[in-house]
Amino acid sequence: MPVGGDFDLDGAIRKVPDFPKQGILFYDITSILTSPQAFGYCIDQAQAFCLEARANALAAVEARGFLFAAPLAARLQLPLLLVRKKGKLPGETYRASFTLEYGQDEIEVHKADVKKGQRILLVDDLIATGGTIKAAADLFTAAGVTVTGIFAVVGLSFLSYEKVLEGYEVRTLIQYHGE
Secondary structure (H helix, E strand, O other): OEEEOOOOHHHHOEEEEOOOOOOOEEEEOHHHHOOHHHHHHHHHHHHHHHHHHOOOEEEEEOOHHHHHHHHHHHHHOOOEEEEEEOOOOOOOEEEEEEEEOOEEEEEEEEHHHOOOOOEEEEEEEEEOOOHHHHHHHHHHHHOOOEEEEEEEEEEEHHHOHHHHOOOOOEEEEEEEOOO
16 A cells, blocks of 8 residues: 555556566556656655755666656756766766675766765665665765765665665655555
8 A cells, every 4th residue: 555645646656567577566657757747746845855955966876766856956956966887987986886686786976976075865766675775875975975865756665675774864755565
């Protein structure tokens, strides 16, 4: 059962059973993008949290996090740092490794984009286990940046991401608790 705010965000999220494999219910946020009202609601809520968190920069996790962070960065006139998978960025990068249920992965951000003392709000579309966003938060912290908050449209609380992200202010617009 979902728990959301004062907008029917659950109605705007397409649920795809058995994707990407049998037994998985996939929460597809691309349907939010086809609804200007739903997309606007998400950006408005992200803006409120960003201002509350007193961030002076945004960092978005590849790739769907970019969709929510880019309009927010433009609206608030804040720099946007892109967190990408290993090997996607030219030049020197900061890198963080993290464990997935099926192995290891790495993310990177351009060193030139990171300024010590920045106060960053991390943005993604969905938080499942929290591993990727935790790696991003650790990467920025190691680079001398303060992570003032983590924002995502969807949170899958039944995967216990709250434990992984303990100590961070996390805001999601809708929570799915499993069936």
